[in-house]
Amino acid sequence: MELRQLRYFMEVAKREHVSEAALHLHVAQSAVSRQIANLEDELEVSLFEREGRNVKLTQIGKIFLTHTEIAMKAINNARQQIDEYLDPERGTIKIGFPTSLANHLLPSIISSFKSEYPNIAFQLRQGSYRFLTESVKNGDIDVAFLGPVPKKDPDIESHILFTENILALLPLSHPLAEQNSLHLSDLKKDEFVSFPKGFILEKILVDACKQGGFSPNISSEGEDLDAIKGLVAAGIGVTLLPESTFHESTPNMTVKIPIDIPEVRRTVGIIKQREKRLAPSEKVFYTFAKQFFARLQQFQ
Known part of the structure; x- marks a missing residue:
């Protein structure tokens, strides 16, 4: 053969x-x-x-x-x-990432990495939470950034890079728009804008509302962050989004407000196949990612 x-x-x-x-x-x-x-x-x-x-x-x-x-x-x-092995500073790394980490986290770490290792190339693949975990398991992607980090998957090895708050995003016209913080139960009568069922940010929203003592009335859906934010800006409803998705700025005609009760947070990390021995360039990047965010946490 x-x-x-x-x-x-x-x-x-x-x-x-x-x-x-x-x-x-x-x-x-x-x-x-x-x-x-x-x-x-x-x-x-x-x-x-x-x-x-x-x-x-x-x-x-x-x-x-x-x-x-x-x-x-x-x-x-x-x-x-x-x-x-012959040249560990060359090679191609297949990296997966979700929509919520595309605007700031991924560009920041890749830019920093490329400044130190200019000869290592990337193949980038955006996808859903489930797609990324399955792609890492079957070897189609070498490493992936995810939030939240899988806790009990026997086929996945994960490392938490940081933890962030989930914030409420409200239209400027909302009665609570001038609040410094709010209880999630304050929004129980509002209509919510959400990702479709099956998306991890939809699950985070629904689980958070249940912690707040109610089931959210989801009236509208969007499949990317800009669509979600745009719907809120148009006054269609309110939503919950990770703090890192507001890195550049809060969208016009909206306001982001911290949630006091319950405390809603998510972990963000990097994952790889548990049994896979990373190639030298992949190992270099995996180690770099962990050190990059450790330095950021120290600075903060």
Whole structure:
């Protein structure tokens, strides 16, 4: 069994067409067909079945594809480890991040890191809380920033970088807009603007309101921070957002107010796959991130 055969097999499985796979691989169609046939002979099974001009994986082919993808990831990771062992200040790090950390945290740390390690590159991927944790677990992302930090996931190793308050965001026209602080229960009769169900900031909002003794009346939803803030500015409702999302400024026609009771906070941290041994450049970044925020906390 050769790596070339496995690469050809994965490409045909992806495209479900031998000619298209050959075109993408820049080889002759006959070469792809021959290598697939050799692989099937060696395994003594049929990996594909024909459907007109296309091909589909057989049931055993689907099983073999799953294991092949895992094996190829391990091989690629080993190659990366070797390359970076020779020069740990080169390499590419795949980093995940959520919307709530995109405006300030991520640019700050990457800018600082690049000033010290200019030859290390990044592949950045924004996604939901669940997407990021699953991507770290299956190796599609090397490390990810998350808030809150997972506590009891056996497949995730996490490190808390800082803890921040969750603040109320109100329209300037709101009766409580001039308050220095408020009890969350003061907003129990208000309509709320929230991320859709399934987003981690929606869960934080709902859980906080339940701590305050009520279930929020969510009247409007938005899928990004600007949309949420815009809806509040338009007087559609109130919301709860992490303090770091107001780093630049509070949106026009709104006011942010600290919450006295209950105390609502979230942890923000960096995660990696528990069993994965980070490549040298990844380890450099992981360590840098922890030290970067430790220095910030000291300064503050």
